[in-house]
Amino acid sequence: MHRLTLAEIARALAAKQFSAEELTRSLLQRIGQLDPQLNSFISVTEELALEQAKAADARRAAGETGALLGAPIGHKDLFCTQGVLTSCGSKILQGFKAPYNATVVEKLAAAGSVTLGKLNMDEFAMGSANESSHYGAVKNPWDLTRVPGGSSGGSAAAVAARLLPAATGTDTGGSIRQPAALTNLTGIKPTYGRVSRWGMIAYASSLDQGGPLARNAEDCALMLQAMAGFDPKDSTSVDQPVDDYLAALAKPLNGLRIGLPKEYFGAGLDSRIAEAVLSVVEELKKLGATVKDISLPAMQHAIPAYYVIAPAEASSNLSRFDGVRFGYRCENPVNLEDLYKRSRGEGFGAEVKRRIMIGTYALSAGYYDAYYLKAQKIRRLIKNDFVAAFNEVDVILGPTTPNLAWKLGEKNNDPVAAYLEDIYTITANLAGIPGLSMPAGFVDGLPVGVQLLAPYFQEGRLLNVAHQYQQVTDWHARAPSGF
Numbered sequence: 001m002h003r004l005t006l007a008e009i010a011r012a013l014a015a016k017q018f019s020a021e022e023l024t025r026s027l028l029q030r031i032g033q034l035d036p037q038l039n040s041f042i043s044v045t046e047e048l049a050l051e052q053a054k055a056a057d058a059r060r061a062a063g064e065t066g067a068l069l070g071a072p073i074g075h076k077d078l079f080c081t082q083g084v085l086t087s088c089g090s091k092i093l094q095g096f097k098a099p100y101n102a103t104v105v106e107k108l109a110a111a112g113s114v115t116l117g118k119l120n121m122d123e124f125a126m127g128s129a130n131e132s133s134h135y136g137a138v139k140n141p142w143d144l145t146r147v148p149g150g151s152s153g154g155s156a157a158a159v160a161a162r163l164l165p166a167a168t169g170t171d172t173g174g175s176i177r178q179p180a181a182l183t184n185l186t187g188i189k190p191t192y193g194r195v196s197r198w199g200m201i202a203y204a205s206s207l208d209q210g211g212p213l214a215r216n217a218e219d220c221a222l223m224l225q226a227m228a229g230f231d232p233k234d235s236t237s238v239d240q241p242v243d244d245y246l247a248a249l250a251k252p253l254n255g256l257r258i259g260l261p262k263e264y265f266g267a268g269l270d271s272r273i274a275e276a277v278l279s280v281v282e283e284l285k286k287l288g289a290t291v292k293d294i295s296l297p298a299m300q301h302a303i304p305a306y307y308v309i310a311p312a313e314a315s316s317n318l319s320r321f322d323g324v325r326f327g328y329r330c331e332n333p334v335n336l337e338d339l340y341k342r343s344r345g346e347g348f349g350a351e352v353k354r355r356i357m358i359g360t361y362a363l364s365a366g367y368y369d370a371y372y373l374k375a376q377k378i379r380r381l382i383k384n385d386f387v388a389a390f391n392e393v394d395v396i397l398g399p400t401t402p403n404l405a406w407k408l409g410e411k412n413n414d415p416v417a418a419y420l421e422d423i424y425t426i427t428a429n430l431a432g433i434p435g436l437s438m439p440a441g442f443v444d445g446l447p448v449g450v451q452l453l454a455p456y457f458q459e460g461r462l463l464n465v466a467h468q469y470q471q472v473t474d475w476h477a478r479a480p481s482g483f
Contacts, residue, residue, distance in 0.1 A: 001026050002162040003479075006219040009165060010067045013060065020060070020070030024053040024114050027072050031116065031163050034483065038139050040148075040158040042077045043085045044117040052114040059112060067222045069112030074167040076155050077118040078125060079105050079210070080199040088201050089121040089133035089151075092347030093327045102199025103231045104168060104210050111226040116164050120154030123349045124318065125172055125203040127151050128421045129411065130179070132351040137408055140183060141480040142446055146405040149179030155213050156183040161483040166214035166223050170200060172207045173306055174400075174425025177437035180213055181400035181449020184439045186466055186476060187213040188220050191456050192432035193238035195224075196231035204313035205236070207306075207429040216476045217438065217466035221245035224459060240457060248460030249467040254288035256465065259393030261296045264424060269402045276441040276448040277399050280469065284397075287468055294389050294396070298381040299427055305382070306426040307419060308362050308375035314352075315359030321347065354415065383431040390455045395465060399424055400437040400449035428453055436462040439475035447475075 001023050004012065013020060028046055035041050049072070056070035075081060078088045080098035082105075087093045101109065109115070122132045130138040130153025140148040141161040148157040152169030156179035159167050169176040171189035180187030188211045195210040202208055212223030225246065230239040258281065265274055281291055323329040323343025330342035348356070362371040389396060401421055411418040428435035433453055440450040454461045470476050 002030055004165065005215050006067070006071055006165045006222050009071055013070045014065065020053040020056040020114060021050065023070065024049050024072055024116070027116060027164055034161060035158070035163060037144060038141060038157045038161055039136050040120055040138050040154040040161070040163065041074070041117045042087055042089070042120050042135050042154070045084055045115055048084065049114050049116050052109070056112045056114060066112050068108065068226055070114060071112070071166070072114045072116050072164050073108065074116050074119045074155065074158055074164050075105060076121050076152055076167065076169050078121065078170060078201040079168060080201070081105050081115065081118065084118060086118065086201070087134070088125070089123045089135060090348065090352070091134040091328055092321045092344070096327050100199065103196035103233065104200065104227050107229070108226050119158055119167055122151035122153065123352050124201070124314070125151040125170055125175055126314070126351050126355055128174070128178060128418045130154065131408065131412065132349055134349060139408070140405050141483050142183065143405065146407055146446070147182070149182035149405065151175040152213060153179050156180060156185055156187070159185055159213050159215065160480060162479060166212055166219050168210060168227070169213045170208055170210050171429065172203050172310060173429050174422045176211050176213060177400050177425050177435055177449070177451060178421065180437040182405040182447060184447035184475065184478060185213050185215060186217050186220050186436065186438045187211065188224060188436040188459060188462060189428060189434060190224065190228060190459050191238070191434045193236050194434070194457065194459065195227050196229070196234045196237050198231055198234040202317045204310040205317060206313060207310060209429070216470050217463045218249060221249060221463045243460045245460050245463050248464045251464050252288060253284060253465065253468050256284070256289040256395065257393040258284060258289050258291045259294040259389055259396045260291060261294050261299070261396060261398060263296050263299045264398035268420070268423065269399060270404065270443070272443040273399050273402070273404070273448050276443065277397070277450050280440045280450045281397065283469060283472060284465070287472070292393055294393060296385045296389060296427070298378060298385045301378045302382060302427045302430060303419060303423060305375040305378040306422070306430060307358070308371050309379065309430070311355040311359030312362045312372050313359065315356050315363060318352070318356055323347070351415070379430045382427050386431045386433055386453070394454070395461060396453040398451055400451040404443055404446040404448070424451055432456065434459045434462055436466055438466040438469065441475055
């Protein structure tokens, strides 16, 4: 049963080949056996899962149908889940059980999904390797000595290892797409505002967006269909109808115009990844697409702009974690100032402290104009580049990451090297456009991902291109040995 995709599970449940409860028990047993190798879960919610599975079986017995009814999933541990530890991978939220469900959790539960647990992540979603978690690093199931990518590395590792068929993630600068690429999954970051951020603990509020990680585009479409939509509780949510993502999958690619930015294929890109990307282009051409060389000139400024804007917003968002109201509190504080200093000093990890300090500096009175304001102007230039490009092409294609999954600990003493792994993904967050990563082959036994970008609210187009490619290739169907 663990080999089945979400779509296959839906068909099997409808055909009564097994019950949601049987499937849930099977996967819970598998998690217990295999997750100690990966460390992908922070919490396994066995009691909740069995309760939801039984309810799903009862709904099916009463005649209800639905693609996610009885489907087992997991949530990245920054989606508030009522009565369940919601830690953001941080010591400072030690013991915090959310008193309510995030909108994404609520919507997926209403669709009948079964929550198997909360998944490990970089602390407060800050990282590209899933090594900054208070609960320890997550390991890549394709090679247990390597990182799975971050910050949604727990979600990616669990899905890649067939511990569950799909999971939620969040993407602030590539944190769905990058781990998808490094673990051979399909992952989509929707347009900013397409999926509610209510109850999703914030890192950088103008960049964060929730989305699904699964084995193929069809499963991502099933998940996104349930997750997307307007939420009056979220002031950044966009009130626009949600497309039928499943219906979009079957559309032929005849006439599709693909843009290849010259900036994606310069220095810093592993030549073997470039070769895999260009082989994807050839397959898409066989399916009827045409290709055009384009330019995104402002991309060269994306990393510095992002690493001013995101830490600045993080500095503001994380000021609420003070040891007073919830979460970790230092022992025996002598006064209020000591309580703040030691609770935050002991509760936050090194990467979070680094970004808070950078952000606070960028927002300080003497440097706001020099750094933060300038970064926002670059952000506008990046958006303008995409708007101009999409007047000429329908999608933009390139590598998701410049390198293969690296060894655990390899970049720990060089944070800038880790930041550069986001070079191809962060522009989509700065501009707010949707992006998808899909499996595109292997180099030395490690997965390679290709990224697709589209205009605002064209998630259906991305899923369509990925699905059509996956009809003529089998990269996405390959599983790591031992799992």
